[in-house]
Amino acid sequence: MRMSIGYKGKVTSLEIVLDRNGSEPLYRQIAEQIRRAIVDGRLPVGVQLPTVRELATKVGVTRLTVQNAYAELQSGGWIESTVGRGTFVSARAAVRPRWSAANGAATPAGVIGDILQMGAGAGVLSFASAAPDPHLFPETEFWAAFESERQRLREASSYGPAQGDAWLRVELAAHLAERGLPATPEELLVVAGVTQGVMLAAQALARPGDSILVEQPAYVGFLHQLRTLGLQPVTVPVEKEGPRLDVVEQMARTHRIRFFYTVPTFQNPTGYCMSLSHRRQLLALAEQFDFSIIEDDLYGWLAYDEEPPIPLKALDRTERVLYVSSFSKTLAPGLRLGVLAPPPALRDRLLGLRIAADLGSPLLLQRALAAFLHRGEFRRHLRRILPVYRERRNALLAALARAMPPGVQWTKPQGGLCCWLTLPRPAPVGEIPRLALQQGWAVAPGSVFWTNPEGERNLRLCFGGLTVDQVRCGVEVVAQVVRQQLKLTAAPVSPEEWLPLV
């Protein structure tokens, strides 16, 4: 079907060809062809699309099919509808994804916004987001869990308790037990993802101006949170076994530390996993210098080689660990559901903060997740996805070994979704991500994971959302950009190399 669309005196044409026997739903075929027409400029910004009825008739599909296609395009920001006026190619469609970091005005919030939006951009594949692969989402099983709550939909339309649905907390307690963490439903708070859990914990523990310990490099989202809260970061380098304990001790001696934010298991961005003995020693330091620990165990379930050590919280004898985890890396970030297990004495304060923040999480999603956990679907789901991510991790490490120029180093994550590259010398901030993006690849700039970046010495490569072939292909592109940058910033002959032997 070909139809002509008039626009500013010009006539543009839209051709839609449907494969009615294909596995791709018709609405998606329509959406994809319109999207491509927008990307390659055949449908310019501002052009009015046919009405649903009109397109349905011309293409020979139901109106619902066209409605769904338009809805998909709308939600991707490609088109916009105004009631009574019609549907138009959106101005946002012309905005190709770009890194805020590239223009020198990077803020963590900007970068996080970029990462969240990268996926929606035209023709971009992404190493940037530490998100699970949506193709691995257990659609059928999750929908079944949802449907089992259909008959209680009315009840779920109400406010639930701010602490979280009682049933979900029962399931969460059982879930945490599998991670080696004994907890009762009463002590748990359902939270809107680890992000909210960490935010509430930080608010409960510290006031603006207080000093807190943070790993370097660290999750960019937390760096944004600590700036938002006006906290003073005191940094601790993280290494293969965990954060440098000598630095923790030294900093705790010289600063009044309120808490230490750590991702002990498969850290973001490095992928490092803190050893058991390191965990014990860190807890001993926390006791000695009386600081709390916010333990972010977001990646704890994604172990590819062997079981990781039990959480710090499980080793905590003095009620100083606030444990946070969620389903964003294992199941679906779109659920925005996680769990916070604080020391009992802090529970009511945290509940008060949650009530001030948003009153609680959507009951319907909480119940769907409870049903999903209750049916054992989460365990089955994990068994399905772990081999897939393991294979992608292996493909990434092999491809890096093949393609990266000498001097570039990277971590060998035993779990999680992040791999951390270190260049032999820094490139200008934002250049590598910008150049990679020009070739259709999003990579998170390493600079945003440092409190005080000095050039772009690192890149975070997240392999979760890419197939093995995509991983290989993407590493080639990134390696080429890295090689090019290293040439431009060729190592100056450093004075040391010229020192005469005396």
Next chain:
Amino acid sequence: MRMSIGYKGKVTSLEIVLDRNGSEPLYRQIAEQIRRAIVDGRLPVGVQLPTVRELATKVGVTRLTVQNAYAELQSGGWIESTVGRGTFVSARAAVRPRWSAANGAATPAGVIGDILQMGAGAGVLSFASAAPDPHLFPETEFWAAFESERQRLREASSYGPAQGDAWLRVELAAHLAERGLPATPEELLVVAGVTQGVMLAAQALARPGDSILVEQPAYVGFLHQLRTLGLQPVTVPVEKEGPRLDVVEQMARTHRIRFFYTVPTFQNPTGYCMSLSHRRQLLALAEQFDFSIIEDDLYGWLAYDEEPPIPLKALDRTERVLYVSSFSKTLAPGLRLGVLAPPPALRDRLLGLRIAADLGSPLLLQRALAAFLHRGEFRRHLRRILPVYRERRNALLAALARAMPPGVQWTKPQGGLCCWLTLPRPAPVGEIPRLALQQGWAVAPGSVFWTNPEGERNLRLCFGGLTVDQVRCGVEVVAQVVRQQLKLTAAPVSPEEWLPLV
């Protein structure tokens, strides 16, 4: 079916009788009978319930039916399951709902927690919560909207943009236009209810220690938020036409005011609606004294007599109004979805705060709401519910006129869900709610809506969740308690009355 259950050496028995031809689903009949057995003590705390399989066999239903019954009981906190151990009557089941306020240690968070939990308590009917009636929730239509997103479930499992789903923002812009508020999708932020919208707005506008204006009485949730944020409340009495403008002016002259938080349309807790001329004058004062306005329009859609004036935001020419609304009072609080329309210059700052708070709202619910709005279901839903709430409002006002003792006054709300009672003299804080609760009725203590309560001079009666008959019956109970309290606190003969005429 009668079965014996052994517990600590005693034998207790559980009898379940099913009406297989009734309209009540079997699982609910089972859940209700177990709940009653718990309430009246036949099944004490800690007793182990039969396994799903066992109960299903004895009662002659499928295992799924028993599973659903147990799930319902779990989510209400009546029973608890531990994997591998079994299902037990929960310790929480023994806790009858009570008002934190009654024990003299009332905090806003405590009271909000109480209100959220009241509904779940055993045999309590509630005037306490300004929530819509879940029985009016358009189950079928909302589920249909959900199902229309079934095929895009995978996509919706991902992180969406922090600003909110693009499609939902298109629908929200159209939605706000119906309230007389022109807005583009680009300027809107999807938020987790008005609570989050107000929190983000307050964080963007003020720092700890700053002074802000707040109506008196005011929404208890906001009073909690301002304490959480460390803001200094400067109070303005609210009257039938709106807040006292002379006081606004006086306070703005004597304090550096950052913002004024107001619910201009069908205020919580009074039900008052600010007149159009009042709105214009308030905006003029905001311009003159350079403060912002956080406009909470949560109840703006619930007009029973005539259309309310357009929002302050629609009259704002100097970009100082941050407009917030949601679907919690009209459709379903359990969605936790609302909209924030800030001045454009504040958008990125608010987005940064949202990213720090929780990264965004669940995409699946956003899309379901978008579909619901897109299909015109919200408008149809409003047409269905307005007459119902109008009738309940009328029943409340009539019952109050019949039952309340002389000297008690109350507002005549033209919309919203709240009616505000004022007693001729204060009762001890918490007494009336405590006594009403003993008779199975929850009423929000008026004291929590004041920044500095002096006794219990007020009660908030929310009529949304009760049938006309329940409203009548509840007013009788409350009136009786009020009468009793007024007798106990009989007016002391005040000195003025004895002053000789000179």
